[in-house]
Amino acid sequence: MELRHLVYFVTVAEERNFSRAAARLRVVQSGVSAAIRSLERELGVPLFERTSQRVALTDAGTALLPAARATIDAAQAARDVVDEVRGGLRGTLRIGTLISVGFVDLPGLLGHFRAEHPAVDLRLRAAPSGSAGLARSLLEGELDVAFLSLAGRPPAGLSLRVLAAEPILAVLPAGHPLAGLDAVTLEDLADEPFVDSPPGYGNRNEVDRGFAAAGLRRRVALEVADIATVAHYVRNGLGVALIPRFAAAGAAPGVRVLPVAGARLRWTFGVATGSARRPSAAVRALLDLVDAYRVEMPG
Numbered sequence: 001m002e003l004r005h006l007v008y009f010v011t012v013a014e015e016r017n018f019s020r021a022a023a024r025l026r027v028v029q030s031g032v033s034a035a036i037r038s039l040e041r042e043l044g045v046p047l048f049e050r051t052s053q054r055v056a057l058t059d060a061g062t063a064l065l066p067a068a069r070a071t072i073d074a075a076q077a078a079r080d081v082v083d084e085v086r087g088g089l090r091g092t093l094r095i096g097t098l099i100s101v102g103f104v105d106l107p108g109l110l111g112h113f114r115a116e117h118p119a120v121d122l123r124l125r126a127a128p129s130g131s132a133g134l135a136r137s138l139l140e141g142e143l144d145v146a147f148l149s150l151a152g153r154p155p156a157g158l159s160l161r162v163l164a165a166e167p168i169l170a171v172l173p174a175g176h177p178l179a180g181l182d183a184v185t186l187e188d189l190a191d192e193p194f195v196d197s198p199p200g201y202g203n204r205n206e207v208d209r210g211f212a213a214a215g216l217r218r219r220v221a222l223e224v225a226d227i228a229t230v231a232h233y234v235r236n237g238l239g240v241a242l243i244p245r246f247a248a249a250g251a252a253p254g255v256r257v258l259p260v261a262g263a264r265l266r267w268t269f270g271v272a273t274g275s276a277r278r279p280s281a282a283v284r285a286l287l288d289l290v291d292a293y294r295v296e297m298p299g
Contacts, residue, residue, distance in 0.1 A: 001042060003075055006068040008035040009047060013065055014142055016055050069141040073277050092121040093282045096134040096146035098201075099126050100228045102246045102295065103164040103269050104147060109293040113286055120282045128225065132200035138274045144283050149202025149269050151209055159275040161287070163294060166245040168206060168265035170258045171234045179256035186214050186263050193221035193239040195230050203227060203267050207242045210265045231255050243267075 012021040012032065022029040040047050047061035057065065076091055093113075097106060110122060127134045131148035138146055139157050154160040170189065172179045178188055190211070197204040204220075211218050221239050224230050227247045234241050235254040244267035248257045271290055273279055279287070 001039070002035075003072070005035045005039040006071055008032050009039055009061075010065065010068050010072060012036060012048065012055065013057055013061065018055060066141065070277075073141075073280075076280055077278055089117045089282050089285060090119045091280060091282055092123060093280075093286065094123045094125075094142065094144045095286075096125055096127055096137055096143040096148070098131065098134070098148060099128075099226050100247075101147050101269075102228075104271075104290065105293045105295055106147070109286075109289055112289060112293070117282065117285060130198060130201035130204070130225075132205075135272065138272055141274065141277065144273065144280065145286060146272050147269070148272055149267060150272075151202055151205040151268070154272060157274060157276055158272050160270045160272045161290075162268055162270040163290070164246075164269045166267050166269075168203065168242050168260065168267050169245055169248045170260050171231050171241040171243060171248055172256045172258065173234055173237050173240075174254050174256050176240070176256065179258075181258060183259045183261040185261050186211055186216055189240055189242070190216045190218055192218070194218055195222045195224060195233040195239040195241045196220045197227060197230075198223040198225060201225075201227075202269075203242075203244055206265055206267060210263050214263060 008021070008025065011025055012018060015021040015024060018029055018032055018036075022032045025032065036047065043060070043064075045060040046058050047064060049056045049058055079090065095110075106124075110124065113120070114122060127137075127146075127148075129136075131150055134143065134146040134148045135150065135155055135158060137143040139155065150160065170184050172184075178184050181188075196207065199205075199208075222233055224233060227243060230241045230243050230247060233239065242260065242265065271287065273283060273287075
């Protein structure tokens with residue numbers, strides 16, 4: 001079994017498309033198809049269901065995927081050892097991030113990393129499914145590192161390095177009947193329409209947890225993926241919000257920001273890796289840079 005065939009298999013599994021996999025691997029599509037057929041002949045089972053509309057893993061392909069990733073990781077670890085002796089890093093670093101990353105200068109971090117390690121291929125993707133999607137991609141081996149927000153303890157199989165923890169504050173339109181108070185409670189807000197992130201985002205999960213713990217229900221009227229824009233929806237009378245202090249600090253005129261009494265709502269931001277996999281030399285080098293690119297937020 002050739003390592004190259006496993007790399008092609010994992011790439012097709014991640015892309016769910018032979019053409020995109022070939023483009024990512026920078027080879028012709030016929031070469032990818034031939035490698036997959038060779039692997040299927042060797043194993044004696046089909047690994048993909050192929051139709052004109054989609055490419056999907058079979059049960060055998062699903063079973064092979066984690067073992068294939070582990071084999072590729074082990075081979076990369078061997079290369080890392082040699083590269084460190086030679087004084088240079090190589091390979092691919094797959095990074096996931098939230099749409100809004102306020103506490104790390106990510107462009108600066110990646111620019112510094114590229115200057116220091118030009119032979120490492122950086123791949124960055126934002127998560128439309130929020131922190132839950134990033135965590136799942138780490139656990140499944142699709143990402144090497146992710147900047148995310150997790151409510152409570154990180155899932156088993158993840159190592160989390162906390163970079164910031166902030167209180168979640170209430171944001172109300174300036175003319176709201178509660179805007180003149182010094183603080184509000186979850187009970188005060190329970191009947192209001194909310195502007196919030198979609199399910200799976202760290203701040204949404206934390207606020208949902210807080211309402212459930214208080215035995216209260218609420219209605220999310222608008223779901224906004226970019227937390228930096230939530231206060232603008234509030235300002236225009238579309239609801240109230242509970243968002244981290246860093247996002248509330250930049251709220252536009254026309255809103256009132258208040259502490260939440262009687263509930264300890266915290267937003268936690270950090271950088272995570274899969275604990276079941278040995279971090280590559282490139283991952284370790286990136287983590288070493290993180291502290292230098294942390295941003296001190298106002299307030």
